[in-house]
Amino acid sequence: MSVLILAMVIILAVMSLAQTKTVPAVLAFISMMFLLGIYYILLDEKLLGLFQIFVYTGGIVVLTLFGVTVIGSKFPEFKIRPWAVAIVTVVLIGLMIVPFLIPVEAVHQTISLQQQVKVFTDNYSLIAVFMGVVAASVLYGSIRMLHTLKYGKE
Amino acid sequence: MTEFYIDAIAALILFAVGLYGVTSKSDFLKIFFSLEMLLNAVILLLASGAYHFGLTRDLAIAYVIIVIATFEAAAGVLIFILTNRITGEIIPDHLDKVVEDE
Numbered sequence: 288m289s290v291l292i293l294a295m296v297i298i299l300a301v302m303s304l305a306q307t308k309t310v311p312a313v314l315a316f317i318s319m320m321f322l323l324g325i326y327y328i329l330l331d332e333k334l335l336g337l338f339q340i341f342v343y344t345g346g347i348v349v350l351t352l353f354g355v356t357v358i359g360s361k362f363p364e365f366k367i368r369p370w371a372v373a374i375v376t377v378v379l380i381g382l383m384i385v386p387f388l389i390p391v392e393a394v395h396q397t398i399s400l401q402q403q404v405k406v407f408t409d410n411y412s413l414i415a416v417f418m419g420v421v422a423a424s425v426l427y428g429s430i431r432m433l434h435t436l437k438y439g440k441e
Numbered sequence: 442m443t444e445f446y447i448d449a450i451a452a453l454i455l456f457a458v459g460l461y462g463v464t465s466k467s468d469f470l471k472i473f474f475s476l477e478m479l480l481n482a483v484i485l486l487l488a489s490g491a492y493h494f495g496l497t498r499d500l501a502i503a504y505v506i507i508v509i510a511t512f513e514a515a516a517g518v519l520i521f522i523l524t525n526r527i528t529g530e531i532i533p534d535h536l537d538k539v540v541e542d543e
Binding site: 289290293294296297300301303304309312316320323326327330331332335338339342343346347350351353354355357358370371372374375378379382402403406407410411415419422425426429430433 | 444447448451453454455456457458459460461462464465469470471473474475477478481484485488489491492497498500501502503504505507508509510511512513514515516518519520521522523524525527531
């Protein structure tokens with residue numbers, strides 16, 4: 288079952304990049320994210336699965352659809368960069384070798400929802416605030432950059 | 442253990458697809474999809490590690506990544522729409538021309 292879902296996820300990921308029309312690409316992207324959410328729920332990580340479905344399938348895809356309304360139904364023509372395939376091949380082979388070199392010991396322990404929330408609030412809530420500040424800075428920088436592009440340097 | 446390796450390989454393939462999209466595609470929407478795929482590959486690996494080896498901190502990092510992805514999506518769509526307004530296209534390579542014209 289898990290292999291089937293993961294295979295579907297990869298096929299849908301490729302489909303979302305290979306489509307020439309925008310709406311089928313977005314639909315493939317939605318299905319991919321939804322299947323990943325279902326897979327997390329099957330892995331007994333219910334909170335993460337629901338987060339995935341609500342945030343990605345709900346929020347981010349709505350933002351993407353808003354973008355689709357701007358560009359219309361077809362992607363623009365572009366030229367493929369041939370060195371991209373070489374980079375991806377090298378990185379993929381490198382990354383696939385690493386996990387097999389690291390010895391890991393199985394613990395087999397189920398984590399309750401309360402424990403997950405406790406670890407998050409105890410250790411990582413401050414990082415979330417910090418990342419919020421970073422994201423706000425990036426947002427401000429993006430707006431400034433586009434303002435400069437539009438009107439030139441002041 | 443085998444199940445973890447299946448998850449790890451699926452995550453790596455997803456990461457590779459995302460990386461290919463980021464490096465080869467030249468319109469904002471597909472680059473945006475590819476970035477989300479990169480993040481999701483990492484989340485998949487963390488969730489699988491948490492399930493198979495009981496690493497609770499992995500899941501906490503996964504939640505933080507989802508928070509970051511939300512910010513990134515908002516900033517990405519903002520850049521995407523404003524670029525479309527300025528250049529009339531969604532190809533980031535053409536932003537250079539706008540700078541040169543100015």
